[in-house]
Amino acid sequence: MELTVNQVTKTYGDLTAVNALSFHVSQGEIFALLGPNGAGKSSLVRMLTGFTHPDDGQISLNLAGQFFSHIPSQALGYLPEDRGLYPEKSVLKNLVYFARLHGMSKADAQQEATQWLEKFDLSDRLDEQLKSLSKGNQQKVQLISAVIHNPKWVILDEPFSGLDPVNQEKVVEFLTELKAKGMTVILSAHQMAMVEKLADRMLLMNLGEAVFYGSLHDIRQQAATNAVLKVTYDTIDRLKIQSSDHGLTIEQLTEESLQVLLQPSQSINDVLASLTTFGNIKSVHSQSLDLHQLYLHAISKHKEEKQQRPAKEKQYA
Numbered sequence: 444m445e446l447t448v449n450q451v452t453k454t455y456g457d458l459t460a461v462n463a464l465s466f467h468v469s470q471g472e473i474f475a476l477l478g479p480n481g482a483g484k485s486s487l488v489r490m491l492t493g494f495t496h497p498d499d500g501q502i503s504l505n506l507a508g509q510f511f512s513h514i515p516s517q518a519l520g521y522l523p524e525d526r527g528l529y530p531e532k533s534v535l536k537n538l539v540y541f542a543r544l545h546g547m548s549k550a551d552a553q554q555e556a557t558q559w560l561e562k563f564d565l566s567d568r569l570d571e572q573l574k575s576l577s578k579g580n581q582q583k584v585q586l587i588s589a590v591i592h593n594p595k596w597v598i599l600d601e602p603f604s605g606l607d608p609v610n611q612e613k614v615v616e617f618l619t620e621l622k623a624k625g626m627t628v629i630l631s632a633h634q635m636a637m638v639e640k641l642a643d644r645m646l647l648m649n650l651g652e653a654v655f656y657g658s659l660h661d662i663r664q665q666a667a668t669n670a671v672l673k674v675t676y677d678t679i680d681r682l683k684i685q686s687s688d689h690g691l692t693i694e695q696l697t698e699e700s701l702q703v704l705l706q707p708s709q710s711i712n713d714v715l716a717s718l719t720t721f722g723n724i725k726s727v728h729s730q731s732l733d734l735h736q737l738y739l740h741a742i743s744k745h746k747e748e749k750q751q752r753p754a755k756e757k758q759y760a
């Protein structure tokens with residue numbers, strides 16, 4: 444069972460929100476959709492759920508030998524961007540209502556709801572009106588409502604939004620549990636530290652295009668920069684840095700320290716040889732870029748590349 448997105452494009456009038464995008468999601472994985480505001484994530488998700496359709500390209504899902512052009516509602520649990528529970532109803536009634544919409548019996552729905560609420564430390568709140576819960580606790584009820592019917596596929600738009608660090612960790616546990624139950628999870632999120640912990644693979648989008656795609660390991664390989672060297676000196680010969688053709692990408696230059704971005708293709712010995720010409724080195728410390736840093740570098744590089752392309756692509760002007 445695999446979801447394949449092949450050269451999918453979505454336009455709104457003159458604007459291309461998703462531009463010839465291709466990727467796949469394998470059964471049982473946690474797949475993260477990343478990207479800045481306006482990157483096209485929600486437009487993509489709306490096509491995956493069948494709410495809208497591609498203008499070009501194909502989406503194909505193989506469910507037990509049957510092929511679909513989106514994830515069919517009977518196999519899907521969906522936490523949309525605009526949440527839709529009933530604030531006046533009790534926590535339990537909300538959950539039972541959503542479960543019954545997906546065809547569960549009342550007894551099964553109550554049992555499933557009670558189990559999930561226990562996991563989220565909300566057992567003692569089930570008869571309270573939803574609106575009396577804190578925002579974070581309401582968010583947990585929202586998450587339960589998306590998966591209470593045990594769907595095979597789950598799409599969660601911003602599951603961490605509005606949650607404090609403790610509750611973000613609870614959501615990490617929740618998602619890990621969904622995976623253990625055999626569900627395939629697609630989530631869109633802006634919290635890179637959470638994504639780094641959770642996602643088996645990810646797709647970073649910018650301006651409707653794929654910027655990087657794969658596991659964190661794959662992405663480190665694809666990245667133009669994947670580590671940073673922090674170097675301290677007695678004193679730096681700045682003139683030497685400015686005048687020599689060292690080929691290094693230097694940032695955060697001070698009187699006594701600098702940082703160099705390392706590219707996978709660069710030999711560390713060559714880099715160190717260049718660095719020794721700038722002064723007497725006191726210490727060198729190397730650090731892999733985390734997902735947050737990889738994301739920032741990749742987006743800024745993609746923006747530069749996009750600006751340098753021919754002006755025929757005016758869709759984001």
Ligand SMILES: Nc1ncnc2c1ncn2[C@@H]1O[C@H](COP(=O)(O)OP(=O)(O)OP(=O)(O)O)[C@@H](O)[C@H]1O
Pocket residue numbers: 455458460478479480481482483484485486487
């Ligand atoms: N229904 C629509 N009609 C016209 N333009 C739209 C529509 N929906 C989205 N867009 C535009 O398409 C582009 C992609 O938007 P989209 O909501 O898919 O991005 P996103 O990555 O989900 O952003 P965010 O992280 O802010 O939710 C944006 O420029 C947006 O203004």
